[in-house]
Amino acid sequence: MAEGPTPRIVVAEADFDLGTEAGRLEDGPDTGAVVTFTGRVRDVPGDADASLDHMLIEHYPGMTERALTDMARQAAERWPLSGVTIIHRHGRLAPGDRIMMVATASRHRDAAFDAAAFLMDYLKSRAPFWKKEVTADGAIWVDARETDEAALDRWID
Incomplete structure (x- = not known):
């Protein structure tokens, strides 16, 4: 197993600063x-006609961080990364709020782009978060879409 960077994994209710988080990865001498x-809460829920009041994101502490750390380590085994950050919020989020951020750093852009896409596809399909969209008409739990699963298939060997 390749020795990669120690991933920065944050699962929290609080918002985060994009510039600060990206800046943490820019300092490496090998980072090119x-x-x-960054994912944000959209105003229109999945298949509903009503406007979204809020999204509720739940998770199991400990299990979630372990799963995200494993995803980050898988990315570091596939690509020569100098840094990986995954931030995901939980709790009640309003339309326009940031939900999550993936950041990858590498010597070359292709590795950084591919690793970020890999992590995004895993987050959309496999990360242990449960999302409920709440409108004036009620609430529905959101499942991974077939397109999310198809996107993940491209990374499976």
Whole structure:
């Protein structure tokens, strides 16, 4: 198993600063590229016609951090990364709020982009978070979409 960077994994209710988090990965002497992706709560829920009031994200502490750490280590085994950050919020989030961030750093951009895409696909399909969309009409739990599963398939050997 390749020795990679120690991933930064944060699961919290509090918001985060994009610039600060990206800046943490820019300092490595071997870092030539930093790729970030930030997910936000959309106003229109999955298949509903009503506006989204809020999203509720639940998780199991400990289990979630272990799963995200494992995902980050898998990325570091596949690509030559100098840094990995995964941040995911939980609790009650309003439309426009940041939900999560993935950031990867590498000597070259291709590795940073591919690793970030890999992590995003895993987060959408396999991360142990449960999301409920709440509208004036009620609430529904959100499942991974078939397109999310298909995106993940490209990384399976």
